[in-house]
Amino acid sequence: RHMSVKATEVITALMKLGVMATVNQALDVDTAALVATDFGFEVEQAMHAELEVEALEAMEEEQGGEALPRPPVVTVMGHVDHGKTSILDAIRKTDVALGEAGGITQHIGAYHVQNAQGGGITFVDTPGHAAFTEMRSRGAQVTDIVVLVVAADDGVMEQTKEAIAHAKAAEVPIVVAVNKIDKPGADAERVRRELSDYGLIPEDWGGQTIYCETSAKKGLGIPELLESIQIQADILELKADPSRKARGVVIEAQLHKGRGPVATVLVQEGTLRPGDNFVAGMFSGRVRLLSNERGERVKAAGPAIPVEIQGLSGVPSAGDPFMVVTDEKMAKAVASARQLKARETELASASKVSLDNLFEKMAEQDMKELKVILRADVQGTLEAFGQAAENLSTDTIRVHVLHEGTGSITENDIHLASASNAIVIGFNVRPSVKVKELAGQEGVDVRAYDVIYHALEDIEKAMKGMLEPTF
Ligand code: GDP
Numbered sequence: 001r002h003m004s005v006k007a008t009e010v011i012t013a014l015m016k017l018g019v020m021a022t023v024n025q026a027l028d029v030d031t032a033a034l035v036a037t038d039f040g041f042e043v044e045q046a047m048h049a050e051l052e053v054e055a056l057e058a059m060e061e062e063q064g065g066e067a068l069p070r071p072p073v074v075t076v077m078g079h080v081d082h083g084k085t086s087i088l089d090a091i092r093k094t095d096v097a098l099g100e101a102g103g104i105t106q107h108i109g110a111y112h113v114q115n116a117q118g119g120g121i122t123f124v125d126t127p128g129h130a131a132f133t134e135m136r137s138r139g140a141q142v143t144d145i146v147v148l149v150v151a152a153d154d155g156v157m158e159q160t161k162e163a164i165a166h167a168k169a170a171e172v173p174i175v176v177a178v179n180k181i182d183k184p185g186a187d188a189e190r191v192r193r194e195l196s197d198y199g200l201i202p203e204d205w206g207g208q209t210i211y212c213e214t215s216a217k218k219g220l221g222i223p224e225l226l227e228s229i230q231i232q233a234d235i236l237e238l239k240a241d242p243s244r245k246a247r248g249v250v251i252e253a254q255l256h257k258g259r260g261p262v263a264t265v266l267v268q269e270g271t272l273r274p275g276d277n278f279v280a281g282m283f284s285g286r287v288r289l290l291s292n293e294r295g296e297r298v299k300a301a302g303p304a305i306p307v308e309i310q311g312l313s314g315v316p317s318a319g320d321p322f323m324v325v326t327d328e329k330m331a332k333a334v335a336s337a338r339q340l341k342a343r344e345t346e347l348a349s350a351s352k353v354s355l356d357n358l359f360e361k362m363a364e365q366d367m368k369e370l371k372v373i374l375r376a377d378v379q380g381t382l383e384a385f386g387q388a389a390e391n392l393s394t395d396t397i398r399v400h401v402l403h404e405g406t407g408s409i410t411e412n413d414i415h416l417a418s419a420s421n422a423i424v425i426g427f428n429v430r431p432s433v434k435v436k437e438l439a440g441q442e443g444v445d446v447r448a449y450d451v452i453y454h455a456l457e458d459i460e461k462a463m464k465g466m467l468e469p470t471f
Helices: 007-016 029-063 084-094 096-101 129-137 158-169 188-196 222-236 328-350 358-365 379-392 411-420 433-442 452-467
Strands: 073-078 110-114 120-124 145-151 174-179 210-213 247-256 260-269 277-280 283-291 306-312 321-325 369-376 398-406 423-427 446-449
Touching: 073 084, 073 158, 084 110, 084 145, 084 174, 084 222, 110 306, 120 222, 129 158, 145 158, 145 188, 145 222, 174 188, 174 222, 188 210, 210 222, 277 328, 283 328, 321 328, 358 452, 369 379, 369 411, 369 452, 379 398, 379 423, 379 452, 398 411, 411 423, 411 433, 423 452, 433 446, 446 452
Parallel strands: 073 120, 073 145, 145 174, 174 210, 369 398, 369 423, 423 446
Antiparallel strands: 110 120, 247 260, 247 321, 260 306, 277 283, 277 321, 283 306
């Protein structure tokens, strides 16, 4: 295909896809090829699709039906061995629907229980804050309520504190389950006191935190825990519009032998149905089959309902956004636009730091340190440079000499620089051809100077570029 577009057009196209590029920025061969082959067709199509999706969403926003109450989505957190898994299992057993169907539950990453009063609660059943934080780092807020499990015989431990910090950072309310109350050393009062220090003050002490006492092992306090979650949910007044096209979050996904890529999505808005065309992260698909955590086929999944779907073009990541679109063409175009964008991001972050790109790197990756590997002909130079470089450090960035030595720049220096994203500076030593080649391959910035002053000047300039962005 002929490539007869202006640089500015390419840049405009990239910018619309959220990729920043300037005319001066040398696009590497890969990126350039990607842009060139895709430009005439896919990029335009993808951009078009993204715009269409936006228009569609705006339209839907206007026509949107009524927001109706929806079930809460709960994540169970707490210190290891305090009983998270046991509580999730105990809750599952209380599910009335499960009683009726007599089905065997399987792990799909989340499950929904229906209690006797007719209310429903969805549990994300990958306990712990790792999954919670990973999803949040991808911009997905899935959880409405955190159930913090604290063993009554053990009290507040390291991961209890971590869980509190994560829930607070996400501004998600906490319901406390004081578990293992059947154990001889159980002291629920102590747990309340300890947690009060973290702002989780019980209601009967004038606070707002709901506490429950449970024994997952003996099945005690589980209905009360569900009731407490329901009370907390009522306070939140959770709502969603089931009449829209479905959108939500991927909870987990994997490649299944025989069934191909399979993902569990949590519907957050709208209703998902078989036949729907969708985009999940960078992949597109058409819902072939919807099934619940009991392995039963379902005809539709509304807000806060987790379902397993088949019919994806690839395996998305947990936390990826999920969205139903009008047709297959659009689904594919949006997916390819996202793939292009992801590649760009990857390429941008994979490139190493140099004095030329120092400023961008600091902004882009929140870099706080310029790491330097130092080589000089004499020891005195190393010391003098080390001192002066430290003095260059500012509040925003510190110049850190990672490694230093007399003699010529070695291949090992390059490897170390490559692995730790450092630059290499040599005084009165020149890199050999071999070392230069390796540095080129690894993308390591190697600079040779005769005088300390010149090196310091260059570093300072690079930092100034960072300190005074020119917009
Ligand atoms: P997790 O690491 O937080 O998921 O904890 P588990 O659910 O795996 O439980 C850790 C251990 O504590 C297991 O041996 C459970 O049988 C036990 N356990 C959990 N809940 C209770 C409880 O209420 N009472 C007693 N006595 N043991 C419990």
